[in-house]
Amino acid sequence: MIKYRLGCPSGHEFESWFRASADYDAQVLAGAIECPLCGSIDISKVPMAPSIVTRATVAPPRPDNAIAMQSGDAKAALEALRAIKKTIFESSEDVGTRFAEEARKMHFGEIEERHIRGSSTLEEARELIDEGVPFGILPALPEDLN
Secondary structure, three states: OEEEEEEOOOOOEEEEEEOOHHHHHHHHHOOOOOOOOOOOOOOEEOOOOOOOOOOOOOOOOOOHHHHHHHHHHHHHHHHHHHHHHHHHHHOOEEEEOOHHHHHHHHHOOOOOOOOEEEOOOHHHHHHHHHHOOOOOOOOOOHHHHO
16 A cells, blocks of 8 residues: 555645555546545645654554544545445446446447446556546455455
8 A cells, every 4th residue: 555645736735545556647547536625636746755664663642532533534434435335336237347348338439328337457447548438446445355
C-alpha cells in the first residue's frame, strides 16, 4: 500500500491510499479520484514529507477518545464503501473478464448501454483510458482479500 497527499486546483488537499503507484495513475487518468471538498477530478500529487520510522521513534501520547474517534471514522468509511459496493453489485451485470470488451462496445455504440461490472488487466484498463472509455475502480474491502 502507498499513501499519497493529493490536491486540486482550488488548493484543497487530502490523502488517499493505493495498492500501488500504477493504481493511482490509472484512477487519476480515468477521473476516478475527485476532491472531497469541491468534486474536481483535476487531481495531482502534492509534496509531502516522508515518514521515517526508527527504533528511537516514540508515538506521542494520545487521549483515548482520539483513538476511538479515528476508529469510528474508519468504521463509518468502511460501512459507506460496503453500501456503495452493494448498490453497484445489485444494479449491474457481472461480465467477468469481458469487462474491457463490453465497456468498449458500449462506448462506441456497438451495443446498448447498461450497467456492468467485471475485471480487466492493467493493460486493458490503460487501453480503455487511452480510448476515452469511462469506467471506475471499486476499492477492495477487507473481506474481499480473505
